[in-house]
Amino acid sequence: MTAPADVVARLTGRAVTGERPLSGGLAEVTLDDGRVVIVKRAEGPGAVRAEAAGLRWLAGAGTVRVPAVHGHDGNWLVIDRVTQGRPSREAAVRFGRDLAALHAAGAPAFGAPPPDGPADAYIGLAPMRNEPGTAWPGWYAEHRVLPYLRRAVDQGTVRPGEAADVERLCERLPELAGPAEPPARLHGDLWNGNVLWAADGDVRLIDPAAHGGHRETDLAMLRLFGCPHLEQVLDGYQEEAPLAEGWADRVGVHQLFPLLVHAVLFGRSYAEQALAMARTALSK
Numbered sequence: 629m630t631a632p633a634d635v636v637a638r639l640t641g642r643a644v645t646g647e648r649p650l651s652g653g654l655a656e657v658t659l660d661d662g663r664v665v666i667v668k669r670a671e672g673p674g675a676v677r678a679e680a681a682g683l684r685w686l687a688g689a690g691t692v693r694v695p696a697v698h699g700h701d702g703n704w705l706v707i708d709r710v711t712q713g714r715p716s717r718e719a720a721v722r723f724g725r726d727l728a729a730l731h732a733a734g735a736p737a738f739g740a741p742p743p744d745g746p747a748d749a750y751i752g753l754a755p756m757r758n759e760p761g762t763a764w765p766g767w768y769a770e771h772r773v774l775p776y777l778r779r780a781v782d783q784g785t786v787r788p789g790e791a792a793d794v795e796r797l798c799e800r801l802p803e804l805a806g807p808a809e810p811p812a813r814l815h816g817d818l819w820n821g822n823v824l825w826a827a828d829g830d831v832r833l834i835d836p837a838a839h840g841g842h843r844e845t846d847l848a849m850l851r852l853f854g855c856p857h858l859e860q861v862l863d864g865y866q867e868e869a870p871l872a873e874g875w876a877d878r879v880g881v882h883q884l885f886p887l888l889v890h891a892v893l894f895g896r897s898y899a900e901q902a903l904a905m906a907r908t909a910l911s912k
Contacts, residue, residue: 639699674746681745682838689733713827720857723831724864731812735840751837765801776888811840819853848882880905
Protein backbone atom coordinates (compact mmCIF):
# COMPACT_ATOMS: atom_id res chain seq x y z
CA MET A 629 0.00 0.00 0.00
CA THR A 630 1.16 3.53 -0.78
CA ALA A 631 2.79 5.30 2.19
CA PRO A 632 1.19 8.60 3.23
CA ALA A 633 4.63 10.28 3.16
CA ASP A 634 5.05 9.30 -0.49
CA VAL A 635 1.60 10.68 -1.30
CA VAL A 636 2.39 14.01 0.36
CA ALA A 637 5.73 14.32 -1.43
CA ARG A 638 4.05 13.64 -4.78
CA LEU A 639 1.09 15.98 -4.27
CA THR A 640 2.98 18.89 -2.67
CA GLY A 641 6.33 18.63 -4.43
CA ARG A 642 8.07 18.90 -1.02
CA ALA A 643 10.45 16.52 0.70
CA VAL A 644 9.08 14.81 3.81
CA THR A 645 10.96 14.51 7.10
CA GLY A 646 8.46 12.63 9.26
CA GLU A 647 5.22 10.66 9.32
CA ARG A 648 2.88 9.74 12.18
CA PRO A 649 -0.16 7.50 11.64
CA LEU A 650 -3.33 8.80 13.35
CA SER A 651 -5.97 6.25 12.33
CA GLY A 652 -6.81 3.87 9.51
CA GLY A 653 -6.82 6.35 6.63
CA LEU A 654 -5.32 9.38 8.37
CA ALA A 655 -1.71 10.43 8.99
CA GLU A 656 0.26 13.49 10.05
CA VAL A 657 3.24 14.31 7.83
CA THR A 658 6.04 16.83 8.40
CA LEU A 659 7.45 18.67 5.40
CA ASP A 660 11.06 19.74 4.96
CA ASP A 661 10.15 23.37 5.67
CA GLY A 662 8.73 22.43 9.09
CA ARG A 663 5.04 22.61 8.16
CA VAL A 664 2.82 19.75 9.28
CA VAL A 665 -0.01 18.52 7.08
CA ILE A 666 -2.73 15.92 7.31
CA VAL A 667 -3.12 13.29 4.61
CA LYS A 668 -6.32 11.29 4.47
CA ARG A 669 -7.53 8.47 2.26
CA ALA A 670 -11.10 8.08 1.01
CA GLU A 671 -12.47 5.09 -0.88
CA GLY A 672 -15.78 6.40 -2.23
CA PRO A 673 -15.78 7.47 -5.90
CA GLY A 674 -15.50 11.25 -6.00
CA ALA A 675 -15.24 11.62 -2.22
CA VAL A 676 -11.85 13.36 -2.25
CA ARG A 677 -12.85 15.64 -5.10
CA ALA A 678 -16.05 16.58 -3.25
CA GLU A 679 -14.23 17.35 -0.01
CA ALA A 680 -11.50 19.39 -1.69
CA ALA A 681 -14.06 21.39 -3.68
CA GLY A 682 -16.12 21.94 -0.54
CA LEU A 683 -13.16 23.21 1.47
CA ARG A 684 -12.18 25.62 -1.30
CA TRP A 685 -15.77 26.88 -1.68
CA LEU A 686 -16.05 27.53 2.04
CA ALA A 687 -12.63 29.20 2.11
CA GLY A 688 -13.65 31.39 -0.82
CA ALA A 689 -16.25 33.11 1.35
CA GLY A 690 -13.44 34.53 3.52
CA THR A 691 -15.39 33.91 6.73
CA VAL A 692 -15.09 30.76 8.83
CA ARG A 693 -11.59 29.36 8.47
CA VAL A 694 -10.94 25.92 6.99
CA PRO A 695 -7.70 24.00 6.44
CA ALA A 696 -5.98 24.87 3.17
CA VAL A 697 -5.93 22.16 0.50
CA HIS A 698 -2.37 21.35 -0.59
CA GLY A 699 -3.17 18.65 -3.12
CA HIS A 700 -5.43 15.72 -3.92
CA ASP A 701 -5.95 12.88 -6.34
CA GLY A 702 -8.57 10.17 -6.72
CA ASN A 703 -8.02 8.70 -3.26
CA TRP A 704 -5.86 11.08 -1.21
CA LEU A 705 -6.29 14.60 0.19
CA VAL A 706 -3.56 16.74 1.79
CA ILE A 707 -4.64 19.64 4.01
CA ASP A 708 -3.27 21.81 6.81
CA ARG A 709 -3.05 20.34 10.27
CA VAL A 710 -5.00 22.32 12.88
CA THR A 711 -3.29 22.73 16.24
CA GLN A 712 -6.16 22.35 18.66
CA GLY A 713 -6.89 24.48 21.70
CA ARG A 714 -9.83 24.80 24.08
CA PRO A 715 -13.31 26.14 23.34
CA SER A 716 -13.99 29.62 24.71
CA ARG A 717 -16.99 31.90 24.88
CA GLU A 718 -15.18 34.57 22.87
CA ALA A 719 -14.25 32.14 20.10
CA ALA A 720 -17.85 30.86 20.07
CA VAL A 721 -19.27 34.34 19.47
CA ARG A 722 -16.75 34.93 16.65
CA PHE A 723 -17.61 31.55 15.16
CA GLY A 724 -21.31 32.43 15.20
CA ARG A 725 -20.69 35.71 13.39
CA ASP A 726 -18.41 34.05 10.85
CA LEU A 727 -20.88 31.21 10.26
CA ALA A 728 -23.63 33.76 9.54
CA ALA A 729 -21.32 35.48 7.04
CA LEU A 730 -20.51 32.12 5.43
CA HIS A 731 -24.19 31.36 4.96
CA ALA A 732 -24.77 34.85 3.54
CA ALA A 733 -22.12 34.19 0.87
CA GLY A 734 -24.85 32.15 -0.76
CA ALA A 735 -25.15 29.45 -3.39
CA PRO A 736 -26.61 29.35 -6.91
CA ALA A 737 -29.46 27.05 -5.83
CA PHE A 738 -30.62 24.69 -3.12
CA GLY A 739 -28.62 21.53 -3.73
CA ALA A 740 -25.96 23.28 -5.80
CA PRO A 741 -22.58 21.55 -5.41
CA PRO A 742 -19.39 23.58 -4.90
CA PRO A 743 -17.67 24.70 -8.10
CA ASP A 744 -15.71 21.74 -9.54
CA GLY A 745 -17.42 19.43 -7.04
CA PRO A 746 -19.29 16.31 -8.18
CA ALA A 747 -23.07 16.07 -8.03
CA ASP A 748 -22.67 12.66 -6.38
CA ALA A 749 -20.99 13.55 -3.11
CA TYR A 750 -21.09 12.29 0.49
CA ILE A 751 -22.22 13.19 3.97
CA GLY A 752 -19.89 11.21 6.18
CA LEU A 753 -19.85 7.73 4.64
CA ALA A 754 -23.31 8.06 3.09
CA PRO A 755 -23.81 9.05 -0.55
CA MET A 756 -25.43 12.48 -0.99
CA ARG A 757 -26.77 13.69 -4.32
CA ASN A 758 -26.45 17.41 -5.02
CA GLU A 759 -29.39 18.08 -7.32
CA PRO A 760 -30.29 21.77 -7.71
CA GLY A 761 -33.80 22.94 -6.89
CA THR A 762 -35.66 26.22 -6.51
CA ALA A 763 -38.05 25.98 -3.54
CA TRP A 764 -36.50 24.68 -0.31
CA PRO A 765 -39.44 22.62 1.09
CA GLY A 766 -39.84 20.46 -2.01
CA TRP A 767 -36.10 20.15 -2.58
CA TYR A 768 -35.45 19.20 1.05
CA ALA A 769 -38.12 16.49 0.96
CA GLU A 770 -37.07 15.04 -2.39
CA HIS A 771 -33.30 15.18 -2.08
CA ARG A 772 -32.50 15.18 1.63
CA VAL A 773 -35.24 13.40 3.59
CA LEU A 774 -36.97 10.83 1.38
CA PRO A 775 -33.86 9.17 -0.15
CA TYR A 776 -32.57 8.22 3.30
CA LEU A 777 -36.02 7.26 4.54
CA ARG A 778 -36.34 4.82 1.60
CA ARG A 779 -32.91 3.36 2.29
CA ALA A 780 -33.75 2.96 5.98
CA VAL A 781 -36.98 1.14 5.06
CA ASP A 782 -35.13 -1.11 2.59
CA GLN A 783 -32.61 -1.98 5.31
CA GLY A 784 -35.36 -2.72 7.83
CA THR A 785 -34.18 0.11 10.09
CA VAL A 786 -37.53 1.91 9.66
CA ARG A 787 -40.71 -0.18 9.38
CA PRO A 788 -42.94 0.61 6.37
CA GLY A 789 -45.82 1.71 8.59
CA GLU A 790 -43.57 4.13 10.47
CA ALA A 791 -42.37 5.80 7.28
CA ALA A 792 -45.82 7.36 6.82
CA ASP A 793 -45.12 9.86 9.62
CA VAL A 794 -42.05 11.19 7.82
CA GLU A 795 -43.90 11.24 4.50
CA ARG A 796 -46.71 13.30 6.07
CA LEU A 797 -44.15 15.73 7.40
CA CYS A 798 -42.69 16.11 3.92
CA GLU A 799 -46.16 16.91 2.57
CA ARG A 800 -46.56 19.64 5.19
CA LEU A 801 -43.10 21.19 4.72
CA PRO A 802 -44.40 24.21 2.77
CA GLU A 803 -46.36 25.30 5.87
CA LEU A 804 -43.71 24.21 8.41
CA ALA A 805 -40.62 25.64 6.72
CA GLY A 806 -41.06 29.25 7.81
CA PRO A 807 -40.41 32.29 5.61
CA ALA A 808 -38.69 31.67 2.29
CA GLU A 809 -34.94 32.32 2.33
CA PRO A 810 -32.29 32.37 -0.40
CA PRO A 811 -29.91 29.40 -0.69
CA ALA A 812 -27.12 29.58 1.90
CA ARG A 813 -23.56 28.32 1.53
CA LEU A 814 -23.64 25.37 3.95
CA HIS A 815 -20.89 23.33 5.53
CA GLY A 816 -23.48 20.58 5.36
CA ASP A 817 -22.20 18.19 8.05
CA LEU A 818 -21.80 20.60 10.95
CA TRP A 819 -21.70 18.30 13.95
CA ASN A 820 -19.32 19.03 16.82
CA GLY A 821 -16.64 16.64 15.56
CA ASN A 822 -16.16 18.81 12.48
CA VAL A 823 -15.74 21.99 14.53
CA LEU A 824 -12.11 22.35 15.65
CA TRP A 825 -11.32 24.92 18.34
CA ALA A 826 -7.83 25.93 17.30
CA ALA A 827 -4.98 27.04 19.55
CA ASP A 828 -4.95 30.48 17.91
CA GLY A 829 -8.46 31.18 19.23
CA ASP A 830 -10.33 30.73 15.96
CA VAL A 831 -12.56 27.86 14.89
CA ARG A 832 -11.71 25.71 11.85
CA LEU A 833 -14.29 23.59 10.03
CA ILE A 834 -13.32 20.23 8.52
CA ASP A 835 -14.96 17.38 6.58
CA PRO A 836 -17.66 19.39 4.80
CA ALA A 837 -20.60 18.05 2.83
CA ALA A 838 -20.89 21.51 1.29
CA HIS A 839 -23.88 22.50 -0.84
CA GLY A 840 -26.54 25.16 -1.19
CA GLY A 841 -29.19 24.75 1.50
CA HIS A 842 -31.17 26.39 4.28
CA ARG A 843 -29.00 28.09 6.88
CA GLU A 844 -31.07 26.67 9.75
CA THR A 845 -29.92 23.16 8.76
CA ASP A 846 -26.30 23.86 9.79
CA LEU A 847 -27.46 25.35 13.08
CA ALA A 848 -29.81 22.45 13.78
CA MET A 849 -26.98 19.97 13.31
CA LEU A 850 -24.80 21.87 15.79
CA ARG A 851 -27.56 21.46 18.36
CA LEU A 852 -28.29 17.81 17.50
CA PHE A 853 -24.90 16.46 18.52
CA GLY A 854 -23.88 19.14 20.99
CA CYS A 855 -21.43 22.02 20.60
CA PRO A 856 -19.44 23.82 23.31
CA HIS A 857 -20.82 27.28 24.09
CA LEU A 858 -23.67 26.79 21.60
CA GLU A 859 -25.70 29.64 23.05
CA GLN A 860 -22.77 32.01 22.48
CA VAL A 861 -22.44 30.70 18.91
CA LEU A 862 -26.11 31.49 18.36
CA ASP A 863 -25.73 34.92 19.98
CA GLY A 864 -22.94 35.79 17.55
CA TYR A 865 -24.95 34.44 14.64
CA GLN A 866 -28.03 36.48 15.54
CA GLU A 867 -25.93 39.64 15.89
CA GLU A 868 -24.71 39.20 12.33
CA ALA A 869 -27.85 37.79 10.68
CA PRO A 870 -30.99 37.42 12.82
CA LEU A 871 -32.92 34.21 12.25
CA ALA A 872 -36.54 34.29 11.09
CA GLU A 873 -39.26 34.17 13.72
CA GLY A 874 -40.09 30.65 14.86
CA TRP A 875 -36.68 29.21 13.99
CA ALA A 876 -36.41 27.36 17.30
CA ASP A 877 -39.64 25.48 16.51
CA ARG A 878 -38.18 24.34 13.19
CA VAL A 879 -35.01 22.76 14.60
CA GLY A 880 -36.50 19.26 14.51
CA VAL A 881 -37.51 19.63 10.86
CA HIS A 882 -33.90 20.38 9.94
CA GLN A 883 -32.53 17.60 12.19
CA LEU A 884 -34.59 15.00 10.34
CA PHE A 885 -32.06 14.82 7.51
CA PRO A 886 -28.94 14.05 9.59
CA LEU A 887 -30.92 11.69 11.82
CA LEU A 888 -32.06 9.65 8.83
CA VAL A 889 -28.49 9.61 7.47
CA HIS A 890 -27.36 8.24 10.83
CA ALA A 891 -30.20 5.72 10.79
CA VAL A 892 -28.92 4.41 7.45
CA LEU A 893 -25.32 4.26 8.68
CA PHE A 894 -25.71 3.30 12.34
CA GLY A 895 -29.09 1.73 12.93
CA ARG A 896 -32.37 1.75 14.75
CA SER A 897 -31.70 4.16 17.62
CA TYR A 898 -31.29 7.05 15.17
CA ALA A 899 -34.39 5.94 13.27
CA GLU A 900 -36.37 6.18 16.51
CA GLN A 901 -35.06 9.71 17.08
CA ALA A 902 -36.01 10.70 13.51
CA LEU A 903 -39.52 9.30 13.91
CA ALA A 904 -39.95 11.11 17.21
CA MET A 905 -38.81 14.37 15.60
CA ALA A 906 -41.28 13.92 12.75
CA ARG A 907 -44.17 13.21 15.10
CA THR A 908 -43.34 16.21 17.28
CA ALA A 909 -43.21 18.51 14.27
CA LEU A 910 -46.53 17.15 13.00
CA SER A 911 -48.16 17.84 16.35
CA LYS A 912 -47.41 21.58 16.24
